[in-house]
Amino acid sequence: MTQQLDDRLRAAFQEKAAQIPAVAPPLALPARSRRAMRPDRTPGLGGPLTSGQRKLVAGLAAAIAIAVVAVLTVVASAPSAPPPPPAVPAANPPPYYVAVTRTAAVVRATRTGTVIASIRDPHPDAEFAGVTGAADDRTFVLLATGISSSAADRFYLLRIDPAARLAANRTRLTPLGVRLPRGSTGLLGMALSPDGRSLAIVAFYGPVTANRLVIYDLATGASRSWANRGCQDHCVIGQGVPANDLNTISWTADGRQLGYVELTGAARHPQFRLLSVNAPGDNALADSRPVTLRAAPGVLQGMAPRDTFWPSSLITPDGRSIIVDAQTPVGGSDQGSAPTRPAQLLRYSARTGALQAVVGIPPATAGLGLAQVMWSSLDGSTILAIGFRDGNSAGLLHDGRYTPIPWSADLLTAAW
Numbered sequence: 001m002t003q004q005l006d007d008r009l010r011a012a013f014q015e016k017a018a019q020i021p022a023v024a025p026p027l028a029l030p031a032r033s034r035r036a037m038r039p040d041r042t043p044g045l046g047g048p049l050t051s052g053q054r055k056l057v058a059g060l061a062a063a064i065a066i067a068v069v070a071v072l073t074v075v076a077s078a079p080s081a082p083p084p085p086p087a088v089p090a091a092n093p094p095p096y097y098v099a100v101t102r103t104a105a106v107v108r109a110t111r112t113g114t115v116i117a118s119i120r121d122p123h124p125d126a127e128f129a130g131v132t133g134a135a136d137d138r139t140f141v142l143l144a145t146g147i148s149s150s151a152a153d154r155f156y157l158l159r160i161d162p163a164a165r166l167a168a169n170r171t172r173l174t175p176l177g178v179r180l181p182r183g184s185t186g187l188l189g190m191a192l193s194p195d196g197r198s199l200a201i202v203a204f205y206g207p208v209t210a211n212r213l214v215i216y217d218l219a220t221g222a223s224r225s226w227a228n229r230g231c232q233d234h235c236v237i238g239q240g241v242p243a244n245d246l247n248t249i250s251w252t253a254d255g256r257q258l259g260y261v262e263l264t265g266a267a268r269h270p271q272f273r274l275l276s277v278n279a280p281g282d283n284a285l286a287d288s289r290p291v292t293l294r295a296a297p298g299v300l301q302g303m304a305p306r307d308t309f310w311p312s313s314l315i316t317p318d319g320r321s322i323i324v325d326a327q328t329p330v331g332g333s334d335q336g337s338a339p340t341r342p343a344q345l346l347r348y349s350a351r352t353g354a355l356q357a358v359v360g361i362p363p364a365t366a367g368l369g370l371a372q373v374m375w376s377s378l379d380g381s382t383i384l385a386i387g388f389r390d391g392n393s394a395g396l397l398h399d400g401r402y403t404p405i406p407w408s409a410d411l412l413t414a415a416w
Contacts, residue, residue: 091377093384093396094137096162099414100128105142107160107171110416113406116162117170125151130187130246131158133415134196135253135317140415141176141192141199141218143246153180153187155199157218177221181214188238189248192415193255194317200249200258200277202238211237213249213260213284215277226275226284228262236263237284246413247374250314259315259322262290269306272313272322274350291322293348296355300328300344311343312372316380321356322348323380325371343371345388345397347380356380360397362388375416384416 096116099106105128107116121128121144130143140158145151155176164170176199180187184203188211191200199216203225213226228235238248238260249260258275262284272291279287293305300308305326312325327343345359359380362371374394375384382398386407389395394407394414 091382091398093375093382094133094416096137096160097414097416098131098133098140098142098158098160099411100131100142101410101412102127104128105131105158106411107162108406109162110405113408117160117167119158119171119173121154121156122173123151123154126154130190130413131415132190132192132199132247134192135194136196137416139192139196141190142173143187143190176218178216178218178223181212181223181225184212187246189260190246191249191251191258193251194253195255198255198277200251202249202260204239208236208239209234211239213237213258213275215258224282226282226287228285229283231285233264234266234268235285236268239263239268247312247314247372247415251317252315252319253317253378254319257315257319259313260288261310261313270308270310270313271306272315272324274315274319291348291350292353293322293324294353294355299346299355299358300326303328305346305348312385314373314376315350316347316376317378318380320350321380322350323359323373323376323383324348325373325385345371345373345383345385358400359383360385360388360400360402372413374414386411386414 093110095110097108097110099108103120105119107118108114109116119128119142123144125148126144126146128142129145131140133140138160140160142156142158144154144156146153155178157174157176159172159174161170161172178199180201181203184205186204188202188204190202192198193200197218199218201214201216203212203214205211209228209231211227214223215225216223228237249258251258256277258277260273260275262271262273263269264271272293273284273288274291275284275288281287295302295304305324308326308328310324310326312323314323315321316323324346325343326346344361347356347359348354349356371385371388373383373385377383382396384394384396384405386394388397388402389404392407392409393404395402395404
């Protein structure tokens with residue numbers, strides 16, 4: 001088709017060229033008249049055209065018209081290239097985070113790993129053991145545990161100002177009047193509310209079935225607690241989580257729901273539940289609803305998620321999805337005794353329990369390490385995990401891609 005258009009265009013030029021005189025007559029430019037332009041005048045030429053000039057203009061116009069039509073025909077007939085796929089940028093985590101080492105807490109830049117500030121526990125007989133952050137990337141709560149058995153656990157409110165010129169002004173540490181409930185012997189999880197006003201914890205008791213969810217008002221020190229009442233199936237709140245990883249409970253962005261894991265039955269099968277924090281009662285079972293995560297082909301060797309081990313889980317800020325770091329037991333489903341295969345990071349619907357996406361599968365070199373989900377974008381399409389590639393790694397997972405971020409081997413846990 002292109003050859004035919006070329007032939008037509010060439011013939012048109014030859015036909016019109018034959019009508020153009022070999023030597024164009026001189027162009028006479030008379031003095032400009034103040035009278036209105038007559039129809040035989042052509043704007044821009046300043047005077048009437050001779051017969052030869054009119055033939056020249058007409059020939060050029062016809063040739064140009066044919067050329068334009070030919071070009072447009074070629075363009076219209078050419079196969080259109082498919083539009084590029086729309087870019088889906090990964091959501092970025094907050095620019096700063098607070099991490100806990102064995103000797104101090106440090107404020108670091110997420111993108112570069114630069115240490116902005118370092119904080120030591122003001123009590124000589126205690127060390128920081130956990131941290132949780134609000135949604136503003138400026139407010140955190142640190143847990144300090146006693147080095148000796150006589151020292152009590154303490155909570156501190158930490159506010160950071162990374163832009164302060166003096167390093168001493170970049171952090172402000174304030175003791176909180178929050179104490180573990182009487183009779184509890186430790187902490188299994190904690191999460192600061194998105195607005196930074198409430199602190200939720202899972203308090204551990206000797207008889208594990210007595211574990212409680214407690215929410216503190218940080219301004220007043222008042223608290224509310226929930227315990228399992230009327231459970232007939234060995235219900236345990238938040239038991240069996242790894243040491244130094246207290247991010248086992250999570251808030252929705254509106255601060256109305258708290259996600260946590262309940263272990264049920266003699267084999268302690270995990271079950272994800274959503275607690276309504278505005279419910280008037282104190283029964284964790286009555287004031288929460290379970291989300292039954294369903295088996296899906298191609299993941300977890302076809303096993304139901306309840307038959308696997310969950311080192312980490314959270315509700316996404318929009319409340320629509322649940323992220324689970326699930327490990328498949330090699331033999332049996334007893335959570336306390338079975339060895340496990342490498343974990344898979346999976347996203348499920350918080351409404352139906354159906355699998356939404358495989359967020360990431362760690363490489364074989366990761367071994368059987370525990371990947372901890374530390375942060376999630378609003379919808380869970382991007383998450384930040386530590387220990388995904390190995391015990392000393394951290395990175396973003398989005399659309400099946402892993403992007404590492406600077407991390408240090410001496411960091412035990414962190415909060416964004």
